[in-house]
Amino acid sequence: MAPLLRLFLLLLSFSPISTLDFIYNSFNATTNLQLLDDARLDSSAILFTNDSDQFSIGRLFYPSPIRIKPDTNSTHVTSFSTQFVFSVIPEIVSSPGFGLVFMLSKLTNPPGALSGQYFGVFNNDTVPTVGPIFAVEFDTGQNVEFNDPDGNHVGIDLNDVQSVKTEPGGYYEGGTSIPVNMRNGKNIHAWIEFNGDKFEINVTIAPVGMDKPVRPLLSYRDRRISNYLSRDMYVGFSASKTTWVERQRVLAWSFSDTGVARDINVTGLPVFDRDWSSSSKLSTLAIVGIVAGCVVFVGIAFGIGYWTWREFWDVEIEEDEVEDWELEYWPHRISYAELYEATDGFSKDSIIGAGGFGKVYKGVLANGTEVAVKCVNHDSKQGLREFMAEISSIGRLQHKNLVPMRGWCRKANELMLVYDYMPNGSLNTWIFDRPNKLLDWRGRRRVLGDVAEGLNYLHKGWDQLVVHRDIKSSNILLDSEMKGRLGDFGLSKLYAHGEAPHTTRVVGTLGYMAPELATSLSPTAASDVYSYGVVVLEVMTGRRPIEMRPDSDNDLLLLVDLVKYKYEERNLLAVADERIRGEYEEETMEAILKIGLACCNPKAALRPDMGQVVSLLVGEDTPALTPRRLLSELTTNVSYRPDSDADEEGDEYVIQVLSGDPSASGTS
Numbered sequence: 001m002a003p004l005l006r007l008f009l010l011l012l013s014f015s016p017i018s019t020l021d022f023i024y025n026s027f028n029a030t031t032n033l034q035l036l037d038d039a040r041l042d043s044s045a046i047l048f049t050n051d052s053d054q055f056s057i058g059r060l061f062y063p064s065p066i067r068i069k070p071d072t073n074s075t076h077v078t079s080f081s082t083q084f085v086f087s088v089i090p091e092i093v094s095s096p097g098f099g100l101v102f103m104l105s106k107l108t109n110p111p112g113a114l115s116g117q118y119f120g121v122f123n124n125d126t127v128p129t130v131g132p133i134f135a136v137e138f139d140t141g142q143n144v145e146f147n148d149p150d151g152n153h154v155g156i157d158l159n160d161v162q163s164v165k166t167e168p169g170g171y172y173e174g175g176t177s178i179p180v181n182m183r184n185g186k187n188i189h190a191w192i193e194f195n196g197d198k199f200e201i202n203v204t205i206a207p208v209g210m211d212k213p214v215r216p217l218l219s220y221r222d223r224r225i226s227n228y229l230s231r232d233m234y235v236g237f238s239a240s241k242t243t244w245v246e247r248q249r250v251l252a253w254s255f256s257d258t259g260v261a262r263d264i265n266v267t268g269l270p271v272f273d274r275d276w277s278s279s280s281k282l283s284t285l286a287i288v289g290i291v292a293g294c295v296v297f298v299g300i301a302f303g304i305g306y307w308t309w310r311e312f313w314d315v316e317i318e319e320d321e322v323e324d325w326e327l328e329y330w331p332h333r334i335s336y337a338e339l340y341e342a343t344d345g346f347s348k349d350s351i352i353g354a355g356g357f358g359k360v361y362k363g364v365l366a367n368g369t370e371v372a373v374k375c376v377n378h379d380s381k382q383g384l385r386e387f388m389a390e391i392s393s394i395g396r397l398q399h400k401n402l403v404p405m406r407g408w409c410r411k412a413n414e415l416m417l418v419y420d421y422m423p424n425g426s427l428n429t430w431i432f433d434r435p436n437k438l439l440d441w442r443g444r445r446r447v448l449g450d451v452a453e454g455l456n457y458l459h460k461g462w463d464q465l466v467v468h469r470d471i472k473s474s475n476i477l478l479d480s481e482m483k484g485r486l487g488d489f490g491l492s493k494l495y496a497h498g499e500a501p502h503t504t505r506v507v508g509t510l511g512y513m514a515p516e517l518a519t520s521l522s523p524t525a526a527s528d529v530y531s532y533g534v535v536v537l538e539v540m541t542g543r544r545p546i547e548m549r550p551d552s553d554n555d556l557l558l559l560v561d562l563v564k565y566k567y568e569e570r571n572l573l574a575v576a577d578e579r580i581r582g583e584y585e586e587e588t589m590e591a592i593l594k595i596g597l598a599c600c601n602p603k604a605a606l607r608p609d610m611g612q613v614v615s616l617l618v619g620e621d622t623p624a625l626t627p628r629r630l631l632s633e634l635t636t637n638v639s640y641r642p643d644s645d646a647d648e649e650g651d652e653y654v655i656q657v658l659s660g661d662p663s664a665s666g667t668s
Contacts, residue, residue: 401454511545533599
């Protein structure tokens with residue numbers, strides 16, 4: 001057995017490493033988190049320290065450790081994303097501050113850890129012995145012995161309370177730095193993204209209610225980070241104090257090591273204020289007077305502003321009743337007025353796409369974020385049912401290779417989905433129709449790997465199986481870094497793992513649908529794999545999934561059949577895209593074409609799953625050979641014909657199984 005083949009089979013024998021993805025929009029007595037020392041539940045938040053004790057430490061951890069490295073000596077590190085809301089407020093404004101840390105720690109109770117300015121995590125040894133610990137500090141006190149720049153900063157700590165890099169608390173708006181006071185009791189929203197491949201961490205903060213600023217507050221990149229991470233580590237928070245009282249709280253928390261952490265619902269979070277006798281307080285009468293005056297002023301200003309806006313934009317705003325299902329789904333609802341302004345009144349100049357569901361507009365939100373707004377036609381047959389499917393799937397799924405969903409809107413019967421704008425468009429425009437710039441070999445391989453990882457996450461990385469049902473090159477979008485992201489989940493369905501999915505109609509796109517859909521109306525993960533295999537073949541060959549036969553005006557030629565035929569002739573390279581010839585090693589091109597054929601095996605049970613495909617495409621080496629079993633029985637006896645009952649603008653087709661000569665496949 002060839003060494004590469006043995007390696008492949010070994011990879012397939014490994015069970016996937018468990019992943020971690022959770023969200024707590026608030027905390028209660030049933031919250032499954034580990035509270036240590038003085039940490040406790042307080043008004044749906046976690047309060048870390050005890051006012052009555054001179055020295056107090058509190059820690060909050062997810063109860064089980066997460067896998068950070070494949071093994072202790074490995075330099076590969078898992079990426080993760082987290083966001084949380086915290087509040088820090090001192091008893092006396094002028095007293096020294098402490099703050100809190102987010103951390104990855106090998107132990108939940110680091111030995112020798114000190115309170116106060118050591119956050120209940122570090123010690124004061126000249127050579128730090130506590131660890132390994134990788135922390136982000138939100139420091140509300142200045143300690144000159146630690147080279148703190150001020151009493152309000154964010155820092156990166158590698159096994160030591162003295163930060164390797166700090167930045168004053170704040171956020172960027174354009175090129176301007178806006179300060180944020182982290183010690184006045186106001187709720188602060190923090191985002192942390194760690195890229196394990198680049199050993200890079202980005203930290204962003206902003207007042208609660210703001211969208212995440214585009215530019216991070218602090219970025220730090222160094223391979224040394226790997227030295228401060230162990231194989232398994234606990235993720236959580238720690239805070240402490242000494243003589244001076246300071247209340248540190250975490251109000252909400254989201255975390256994921258498979259993609260972008262889910263957005264926290266920040267509406268309705270409690271806001272804490274100083275309620276100690278030593279704090280100066282306004283009289284009740286003064287407070288009532290101020291509040292009443294503010295209410296009157298805001299009411300008048302709102303009325304004038306609303307009238308002016310109506311007159312200027314001439315837009316009819318309807319207050320839609322919020323239905324029960326709308327309250328269940330992430331992400332948040334965006335107002336129609338904001339989308340109207342972002343798209344210049346949904347003008348024709350803003351249209352960047354159209355299809356059976358409706359038009360897609362490019363827009364710019366008030367904070368400068370570029371978005372794509374997908375409007376679902378109210379008279380579409382899919383209508384609300386498909387809209388809700390998209391809300392319930394992609395709205396809760398976050399992965400680096402899925403198109404992020406930012407929000408949604410409903411105005412009467414108009415349904416709108418708001419995504420992050422992908423500036424480089426769809427994959428098909430970089431390969432077909434004489435593109436301005438042809439996607440090169442390296443770019444094609446990377447995109448195929450990206451999409452494989454995204455699809456593997458849909459199939460295995462969540463608590464429910466997500467079947468996309470419409471994998472095709474036009475639904476693969478490219479971000480600013482030319483990385484592939486799988487989009488358009490309008491046809492996706494959620495199934496609990498192990499359940500038999502059901503549907504009443506074959507839905508998909510001509511040339512990408514798996515043969516078994518001819519006799520079964522139930523899409524599966526295997527049918528997604530088939531569609532992905534077609535994408536692999538079209539990307540490697542530069543050919544569309546279905547073309548007219550050169551010797552006929554009526555017959556269609558399936559790309560799968562063409563590549564299969566060349567494989568049987570032992571001449572696979574004959575179908576490789578001539579435009580990138582010379583950019584690839586022939587052995588690797590053949591291997592990827594074989595992977596595409598294996599995915600397109602007409603027998604669903606013989607197709608690899610996406611985890612196996614990821615192992616092949618994203619591993620250190622792409623094997624020159626794939627197991628012969630995966631390439632067996634490649635005869636494809638199917639043809640496709642349009643469904644006369646399908647929507648004129650839609651992509652619905654029925655499948656007809658043919659008998660006899662496989663070379664006749666493709667008859668329209």
